[in-house]
Amino acid sequence: xxxxxxxxxxxxxxxxxxxxxxxxxxxxxxxxxxxxxxxxxxxxxxxxxxxxxxxxxxxxxxxxxxxxxxxxxxxxxxxxxxxxxxxxxxxxxxxxxxxxxxxxxxxxxxxxxxxxxxxxxxxxxxxxxxxxxxxxxxxxxxxxxxxxxxxxxxxxxxxxxxxxxxxxxxxxxxxxxxxxxxxxxxxxxxxxxxxxxxxxxxxxxxxxxxxxxxxxxxxxxxxxxxxxxxxxxxxxxxxxxxxxxxxxxxxxxxxxxxxxxxxxxxxxxxxxxxxxxxxxxxxxxxxxxxxxxxxxxxxxxxxxxxxxxxxxxxxxxxxxxxxxxxxxxxxxxxxxxxxxxxxxxxxxxxxxxxxxxxxxxxxxxxx
Amino acid sequence: xxxxxxxxxxxxxxxxxxxxxxxxxxxxxxxxxxxxxxxxxxxxxxxxxxxxxxxxxxxxxxxxxxxxxxxxxxxxxxxxxxxxxxxxxxxxxxxxxxxxxxxxxxxxxxxxxxxxxxxxxxxxxxxxxxxxxxxxxxxxxxxxxxxxxxxxxxxxxxxxxxxxxxxxxxxxxxxxxxxxxxxxxxxxxxxxxxxxxxxxxxxxxxxxxxxxxxxxxxxxxxxxxxxxxxxxxxxxxxxxxxxxxxxxxxxxxxxxxxxxxxxxxxxxxxxxxxxxxxxxxxxxxxxxxxxxxxxxxxxxxxxxxxxxxxxxxxxxxxxxxxxxxxxxxxxxxxxxxxxxxxxxxxxxxxxxxxxxxxxxxxxxxxxxxxxxxxxxxxxxxxxxxxxxxxxxxxxxxxxxxxxxxxxxxxxxxxxxxxxxxxxxxxxxxxxxxxxxxxxxxxxxxxxxxxxxxxxxxxxxxxxxxxxxxxxxxxxxxxxxxxxxxxxxxxxxxxxxxxxxxxxx
Numbered sequence: 093x094x095x096x097x098x099x100x101x102x103x104x105x106x107x108x109x110x111x112x113x114x115x116x117x118x119x120x121x122x123x124x125x126x127x128x129x130x131x132x133x134x135x136x137x138x139x140x141x142x143x144x145x146x147x148x149x150x151x152x153x154x155x156x157x158x159x160x161x162x163x164x165x166x167x168x169x170x171x172x173x174x175x176x177x178x179x180x181x182x183x184x185x186x187x188x189x190x191x192x193x194x195x196x197x198x199x200x201x202x203x204x205x206x207x208x209x210x211x212x213x214x215x216x217x218x219x220x221x222x223x224x225x226x227x228x229x230x231x232x233x234x235x236x237x238x239x240x241x242x243x244x245x246x247x248x249x250x251x252x253x254x255x256x257x258x259x260x261x262x263x264x265x266x267x268x269x270x271x272x273x274x275x276x277x278x279x280x281x282x283x284x285x286x287x288x289x290x291x292x293x294x295x296x297x298x299x300x301x302x303x304x305x306x307x308x309x310x311x312x313x314x315x316x317x318x319x320x321x322x323x324x325x326x327x328x329x330x331x332x333x334x335x336x337x338x339x340x341x342x343x344x345x346x347x348x349x350x351x352x353x354x355x356x357x358x359x360x361x362x363x364x365x366x367x368x369x370x371x372x373x374x375x376x377x378x379x380x381x382x383x384x385x386x387x388x389x390x391x392x393x394x395x396x397x398x399x400x401x402x403x404x405x406x407x408x409x410x411x412x413x414x415x416x417x418x419x420x421x422x423x424x425x426x427x428x429x430x431x432x433x434x435x436x437x438x439x440x441x442x443x444x445x446x447x448x449x450x451x452x453x454x455x456x457x458x459x
Numbered sequence: 460x461x462x463x464x465x466x467x468x469x470x471x472x473x474x475x476x477x478x479x480x481x482x483x484x485x486x487x488x489x490x491x492x493x494x495x496x497x498x499x500x501x502x503x504x505x506x507x508x509x510x511x512x513x514x515x516x517x518x519x520x521x522x523x524x525x526x527x528x529x530x531x532x533x534x535x536x537x538x539x540x541x542x543x544x545x546x547x548x549x550x551x552x553x554x555x556x557x558x559x560x561x562x563x564x565x566x567x568x569x570x571x572x573x574x575x576x577x578x579x580x581x582x583x584x585x586x587x588x589x590x591x592x593x594x595x596x597x598x599x600x601x602x603x604x605x606x607x608x609x610x611x612x613x614x615x616x617x618x619x620x621x622x623x624x625x626x627x628x629x630x631x632x633x634x635x636x637x638x639x640x641x642x643x644x645x646x647x648x649x650x651x652x653x654x655x656x657x658x659x660x661x662x663x664x665x666x667x668x669x670x671x672x673x674x675x676x677x678x679x680x681x682x683x684x685x686x687x688x689x690x691x692x693x694x695x696x697x698x699x700x701x702x703x704x705x706x707x708x709x710x711x712x713x714x715x716x717x718x719x720x721x722x723x724x725x726x727x728x729x730x731x732x733x734x735x736x737x738x739x740x741x742x743x744x745x746x747x748x749x750x751x752x753x754x755x756x757x758x759x760x761x762x763x764x765x766x767x768x769x770x771x772x773x774x775x776x777x778x779x780x781x782x783x784x785x786x787x788x789x790x791x792x793x794x795x796x797x798x799x800x801x802x803x804x805x806x807x808x809x810x811x812x813x814x815x816x817x818x819x820x821x822x823x824x825x826x827x828x829x830x831x832x833x834x835x836x837x838x839x840x841x842x843x844x845x846x847x848x849x850x851x852x853x854x855x856x857x858x859x860x861x862x863x864x865x866x867x868x869x870x871x872x873x874x875x876x877x878x879x880x881x882x883x884x885x886x887x888x889x890x891x892x893x894x895x896x897x898x899x900x901x902x903x904x905x906x907x908x909x910x911x912x913x914x915x916x917x918x919x920x921x922x923x924x925x926x927x928x929x930x931x932x933x934x935x936x937x938x939x940x941x942x943x944x945x946x947x948x949x950x951x952x953x954x955x956x957x958x959x960x961x962x963x
Contacts (some may be wrong), residue, residue: 107585270522304584308929310858312943319833344608347615357932359595373617378934379601379624383836387935388586406931409587445657 094233107280108292108304109136111424112273112400113433114392115282118457119419120148122269127261127385129432130276133425134256136304137278141160141291142260143252145300147397148271152457154247156206156226162288163201165238172232172239179228180207188251188440195259200288202242204249222297222342226322233325240274240288240325243295250300252277252291260291260332272453275395277302294334298396301337304425305390316383330411336384337394344381348401352448355392356406393423399452408445415440421451464552469544472514473532474507476483480526481505487518487527492887492897493880500858515878517887519775531570533723549808560809561715563881563891565708565802565845565867566811568886573819574851578944578961582929589931597932598638598918600862602699602839603768604792622792623768624706625699627862628657629918630933631852633771633910634843634864635681635703635796639716639725639737640804640881641870642898645890648906649869650674655907655950656914659863662688664714664739666728679770682759684713687729687740691762699793700759701770702752704743707801707844710774710815712861713739715805720884722893752791775799775821775844776814780828787829795864798844804891805882818844818909819858823956826859828937835938849920858956859938872913873906923924 111129115121124337125207126144127353150158159176165168176182188202209221229241243250249271251264257278261267276293293300307313314332320343322335333355340351357378363371378385389409402413402423412429414423415430415437422430427440472494487496495511496518498504501881512529519527537545547559571742582588589596603624610618633649640663653660654677661679666688667726671678680697682689694700705711716725716737734950746752756769770793771786773779783794798818803811822842829835842855843864850865871877874888881891889900925933928942944961953960 261466306929308582308586308942309935311938311939312935312937315830315938315940319830319835345611346609347607350611358601360597361595369616372621376606376617376619376621378611379621380605380836382601382934383607383937385932387930387932389929407589429926 095099097186104329106192108280108302109133109137109425110302110304110391110394110430111276111429112274112302112402112424113422114400114421114451114453116421116451116454116457118272118453121274121420123261123266123269123274125433126274126276127257127266128442129422129429130278130431132429133278136280136348136425137256138280139256139259139282141252141253141279141367142257142265142279142404143250143291143293143302144261144264145273145275145293145295145302145395146249146251146269146271146288147273147395149249149269150206150247152186153206155210155356157244157246158248158357159207159244160188160242160250161203161205161232162240162242163203163238164240164288166201167234168239169201169203171236175228175231175236176205176207179224180209182207189268193259193262193264193274196253196255196263199253199263208348218344225297225394226338230321230323234323243293243300245295245298245300245397248295248298248300250293250295252293253288256290257440273395273400275300275302275393275403290328292330294328294331296334296338297342299334299337300395301330301334302393303390305335305405306388307332307386308388309389312383313386320428324452333386333392333394336386340381340384348450349448350377352401352403352450353377354384355386356403356448357385358446359406387421391425398435399450402443402451404443404447404448406446411442412449413440413442414449419454423449423451464551464555465898466548466555467510469534469536469548470510470512472495472512473509473530474518475528475530476505476507477526477528478504480524480820482524484523485619486521486523490517490521490887492517492885492892494893498770506926513877513878515789515887516876516881527962559807561805562808562811563802563806563879565800566812567805567877567879570817570891571840571952573817574854575848576946576948576952577819577854577943577956577958578946579850579853579857579924579928580915580944581927587925588929588930591919591926594926594931596922596925597749598627598629598921600630601625601813602627602769602793602841602931604838604860605836607836617905622774623766625659625768625793626657629914629921630773630856630862631660631892631914631917632679632802632841632862632864632868633660634660634866635663635679635701635706636715636866636870637663637681637687637716637804637891638668638728639665639720641891641900642889642893643668643724644898644903645870645884645906646671647903648873648901648910649908650902652910652914653677655911658700658914661701662697664688665716665737666730667693667696668724668728681772682755683739684741684743685737687731687737687739692761694747694763694833697767699768701771701772701793701795702743702755702759702762702791703772704746704752705772705774705776705797705800706803707774707797707818708803708813710776710799711741712807712810715882717805717882717884719894725745726802726894732897749785749789752786756790764839770795770841772797772843775816775818779821780824782827783825783840784834787834789839793839793841794825795843796825797864798842800845801843801879818842818855820955822855822860823858823940827957830938849917850924852917853921853924854943855934856933856936856940858958859940859945872909873901
């Protein structure tokens with residue numbers, strides 16, 4: 093059973109491997125592909141955490157929010173379901189299908205709920221609706237002992253736990269899923285062992301994050317998002333990245349490239365050499381959102397239903413490589429992981445430090 | 460009643476002179492501005508009137524043969540754990556004079572110094588430390604109101620305009636010291652250093668001599684309860700305006716500049732007659748509540764066309780968090796908080812040593828409170844009062860300050876030895892005196908160079924420490940209390956500071 097560590101404040105340490113695969117034409121990519129890609133980087137993990145995100149996983153419920161909940165304590169399920177029913181309209185509930193395997197000892201219980209917001213909230217617009225979902229997630233994570241929300245987006249499935257990437261894939265039957273965008277992560281933590289909630293991806297609404305690195309600015313970032321009602325309860329620094337992006341993009345209305353420039357801002361020496369309008373723009377972003385700057389080594393992939401963002405820290409202390417063939421794009425920690433799924437890529441390149449890679453579905457692509 | 464004041468005998472210091480080494484050059488006689496050393500021509504010997512010695516070390520420093528030792532007077536009262544030396548001496552003085560005891564510089568009592576109970580985190584293995592000699596390391600700091608959000612239109616152009624900001628190349632500024640409390644040469648030294656360093660100096664409440672207007676873009680002009688030297692030109696001359704409500708060394712009372720120090724230039728700048736005591740009122744007589752402060756903030760903004768940030772400086776007192784919250788809501792762009800170890804040119808000793816709280820806990824409380832109220836980004840926080848080193852500065856920023864003010868440290872780099880005689884206007888180091896002969900002891904060019912050296916040294920140390928924390932810009936340290944741990948503090952002290960015990 094995944095035991096939440098007792099340390100009162102949590103921050104992830106360690107190396108990791110990550111990969112994201114996007115079909116820009118919106119065609120479903122099989123779950124097997126991301127598993128084989130991630131497993132080629134087994135060296136980057138130590139079996140203490142792996143996970144996957146699948147965008148386009150639930151076409152039959154695509155208009156509902158899919159809430160995946162992990163139960164360390166079976167007794168918590170009643171409380172969670174009562175809370176969900178009190179705030180939202182429950183369309184469908186079921187246990188997440190798993191295969192009991194030897195390599196995964198004593199797993200927690202997983203359920204998924206498809207929920208619709210009540211009509212009065214829908215009328216208030218998208219922001220109120222998202223706030224309701226975020227508020228519900230925060231409530232469960234913070235207040236209900238033994239229950240943790242794994243994901244809460246529409247048409248999004250997230251599977252994660254303690255184990256090597258192949259074992260977690262087998263446990264959650266990854267081969268049964270497909271989607272236009274897949275993310276995978278294998279973890280090499282030096283603390284928080286055995287905690288299923290500490291595995292990546294971390295998600296909020298439509299955002300999911302996989303992350304390799306350590307956030308030295310964690311305290312600054314955490315206290316910043318807390319000002320806006322987010323609560324960091326999962327004992328890892330990656331969680332704060334998910335909340336930062338939600339805050340910057342959804343609440344503060346920044347376009348994605350601007351949000352990336354906040355997380356990994358250009359150096360002042362470079363800003364000062366820009367032409368005046370650009371200089372003012374980057375200065376205003378840095379000055380106004382200084383608390384959202386991520387410091388320390390990181391490579392991050394952030395998935396959303398329309399695409400993927402890849403971002404390195406300002407001095408590129410973690411690897412990140414992009415490969416492409418036709419509409420199929422992969423971003424990963426290692427080129428080998430890209431070649432596993434795109435054996436003969438047209439392009440392979442390593443983005444510069446702090447340079448955001450934003451890849452989206454082509455216009456009109458189904459998803 | 461025939462009575463001799465015991466204090467006359469139980470003075471603090473004794474000047475010991477090795478007559479074998481003394482060459483009768485009389486440097487010590489010339490250097491002592493308190494009349495402690497004199498030359499007896501008949502005997503060809505230099506003697507000292509020990510009772511006059513303030514322990515400033517000027518004579519021993521300038522003795523070419525190193526023959527002088529300033530030692531604590533071994534002649535002491537009978538030991539008494541309750542009645543300490545200074546309790547007794549102060550009492551005798553007051554019985555003799557009926558006066559309030561005035562002193563200079565900051566609180567020297569052995570209260571807990573929390574900087575000395577906080578340690579800093581470093582990277583090992585999982586997170587590479589960053590080498591400031593090889594990678595960029597950014598200390599640039601912006602002080603002023605930050606927008607709640609930045610609007611970007613459909614074309615991708617920004618439509619938000621930033622409120623006026625102070626731009627610091629290092630998060631250290633020179634704190635308010637008025638012209639008059641320090642002399643012109645010291646003001647010029649500090650102004651030149653601020654300009655060269657890309658930081659700011661603060662006029663204090665004494666106005667700004669016209670000849671220093673050239674440093675205006677690096678000057679914070681202060682508006683205090685006495686309104687000394689405040690005019691439209693003065694407000695327009697600086698980069699920011701600071702309303703001084705209180706000072707850490709003497710919370711709740713006004714400024715004191717003894718008439719002995721009010722000479723020609725000071726009189727002109729302050730707009731008061733020569734030789735008058737410049738005692739500014741305890742409160743601003745147009746600020747009796749928070750809404751009055753708001754009016755003054757906006758009056759100053761109006762007067763300067765909303766082109767300059769307005770700072771409000773308060774002393775750190777028990778309820779500082781709630782007060783700061785009110786100040787933020789009253790429209791201040793910067794809040795400067797001055798802890799009880801901050802210095803002064805003159806303050807009643809009873810107040811200096813007993814009123815206010817340490818800056819460490821004040822900054823922690825204010826930062827936390829403003830976050831709880833969701834208004835932390837609306838204002839910048841400047842911590843002041845007793846910063847002695849770069850590590851004190853780093854810890855203040857990790858607790859939640861945006862920048863710090865230093866003044867005592869700045870004066871020490873000009874020679875100050877903390878003898879606490881600023882109020883007498885006879886400073887042997889030429890700092891807190893307006894006597895032209897003594898003031899010449901500070902050369903603005905050399906003074907500026909020493910101040911620049913100090914701040915550059917601290918800035919380099921800050922860069923090293925950021926690097927070892929794996930951080931390459933100062934904003935990622937702000938309020939990052941995870942990088943601090945407490946050692947030797949009680950649980951309630953840790954809670955007040957918002958940090959964890961080392962080992963946890």
